[in-house]
Amino acid sequence: MEEQQLQDFVHRIAESEDLRKELAGNAALVVSREGFSPRLVNVVMRLVPHLAMEKPLGPSLGWWWGY
Amino acid sequence: MVVGLLATPIMIQNGQSLVNLVAAQQALLVERLSCLLAPLHPVLRADVTRALQGEGKLLYQAPASAESSQPPPLAGMWALATFLIAHYVAPDIDPIFAGNVAIAVECFVCATDLLDDVTDGDQTTTLLALGPARALNVSTALLVLAHQAILSTPQQGIDPRLILRLLDTFEEAALAAVSGQHRDILSEQQSIRACTREECLDIAAAKAGSIMRLTFRLGGICAGADDALCQQLSESGEMLGIAHQLDNDAHDLYHLLQAHNNSALSTESVKSDLERGKKTLPIVLAARDDQTLQRFSELTDEEKKEHLQAFQEAIMTTWGICLLYRERVRERFQALEARKPVTLALRMLLGLA
Numbered sequence: 534m535e536e537q538q539l540q541d542f543v544h545r546i547a548e549s550e551d552l553r554k555e556l557a558g559n560a561a562l563v564v565s566r567e568g569f570s571p572r573l574v575n576v577v578m579r580l581v582p583h584l585a586m587e588k589p590l591g592p593s594l595g596w597w598w599g600y
Numbered sequence: 601m602v603v604g605l606l607a608t609p610i611m612i613q614n615g616q617s618l619v620n621l622v623a624a625q626q627a628l629l630v631e632r633l634s635c636l637l638a639p640l641h642p643v644l645r646a647d648v649t650r651a652l653q654g655e656g657k658l659l660y661q662a663p664a665s666a667e668s669s670q671p672p673p674l675a676g677m678w679a680l681a682t683f684l685i686a687h688y689v690a691p692d693i694d695p696i697f698a699g700n701v702a703i704a705v706e707c708f709v710c711a712t713d714l715l716d717d718v719t720d721g722d723q724t725t726t727l728l729a730l731g732p733a734r735a736l737n738v739s740t741a742l743l744v745l746a747h748q749a750i751l752s753t754p755q756q757g758i759d760p761r762l763i764l765r766l767l768d769t770f771e772e773a774a775l776a777a778v779s780g781q782h783r784d785i786l787s788e789q790q791s792i793r794a795c796t797r798e799e800c801l802d803i804a805a806a807k808a809g810s811i812m813r814l815t816f817r818l819g820g821i822c823a824g825a826d827d828a829l830c831q832q833l834s835e836s837g838e839m840l841g842i843a844h845q846l847d848n849d850a851h852d853l854y855h856l857l858q859a860h861n862n863s864a865l866s867t868e869s870v871k872s873d874l875e876r877g878k879k880t881l882p883i884v885l886a887a888r889d890d891q892t893l894q895r896f897s898e899l900t901d902e903e904k905k906e907h908l909q910a911f912q913e914a915i916m917t918t919w920g921i922c923l924l925y926r927e928r929v930r931e932r933f934q935a936l937e938a939r940k941p942v943t944l945a946l947r948m949l950l951g952l953a
């Protein structure tokens with residue numbers, strides 16, 4: 534189940550400094566060995582800047598209102 | 601891990617602004633709404649109008665001096681979604697008929713939002729202006745008006761069997777949404793340990809999912825979509841509704857974390873969620889025990905810091921699941937595109953452009 538895969542992945546990244554560094558260095562490699570579906574790869578790649586590089590972005594999601 | 605949520609402004613696409621693209625449809629919907637409200641007693645009409653002027657509702661007008669990093673909500677986005685889907689399915693559909701069905705959705709969404717606000721004790725502008733008693737009465741009026749909007753369509757020569765099908769779909773979705781709300785309220789009394797991710801997603805599907813499902817499905821049915829297309833639209837709507845709910849839940853908790861470092865930010869609704877024991881997905885994912893969540897505001901700074909990491913991880917997971925649902929919707933719309941192109945306005949409205 535993709536939801537569980539995602540939850541497990543985020544947890545492992547949050548717990549491991551080494552994994553965060555590896556993700557920051559070569560996200561495509563880290564993600565490719567996870568065996569995710571293409572759509573889950575899309576999602577995880579969007580999360581990478583936040584998971585690996587501790588990049589704070591805007592406070593708003595705004596997709597429904599983001600016209 | 602620092603949590604920051606993405607802003608995805610899609611104000612302009614291919615040089616087109618959605619505000620301009622849908623201006624004519626908005627005007628038509630406002631006209632249909634005016635006809636529907638005209639027979640009401642003036643005092644009731646005034647309060648119903650006030651509710652329909654709430655943020656994102658059809659009569660909403662963004663404050664001219666609003667200073668925000670986020671664009672103001674588009675007026676009437678729910679009704680516009682129904683209307684634009686109907687137009688996608690049948691470009692030559694009678695706009696008055698499609699407009700009436702879209703207005704039914706607008707009234708229904710406004711009614712359920714009011715009920716939610718009263719139930720949750722949210723201090724929205726509308727609720728502060730009306731107070732709970734009038735808000736409940738306005739909600740009842742809006743539910744009746746939603747039915748009237750659909751029932752008024754026979755005057756336009758629409759097959760009565762189609763009217764019955766629209767009403768049947770409407771009531772099915774309304775009951776699903778009410779059931780979801782009931783389960784949500786009951787979950788407040790439940791131990792956090794007894795809540796699962798699946799249960800949270802199930803409640804989100806029943807609440808937000810069923811309303812967006814209705815929004816999409818009515819657009820398809822009124823335009824004569826076949827069963828397969830209706831099913832595709834319904835599933836897309838439900839998934840988008842779930843994504844919308846997760847977006848809100850992640851965003852709300854994100855603001856709480858922001859407030860931890862910035863006391864100027866308002867966190868009342870999140871504090872209220874925590875103190876009431878509301879089981880949103882990020883709260884359930886971050887849960888360690890019931891008392892921590894319900895007494896979050898009473899924790900020492902050191903204790904709060906200890907729990908912030910779990911909250912950040914939960915927000916990121918919730919945000920990721922939200923994106924996952926959106927990806928699923930995007931795939932459905934790609935399948936729809938294979939049948940015929942989806943209009944730019946619809947794609948922009950749904951954030952899929």
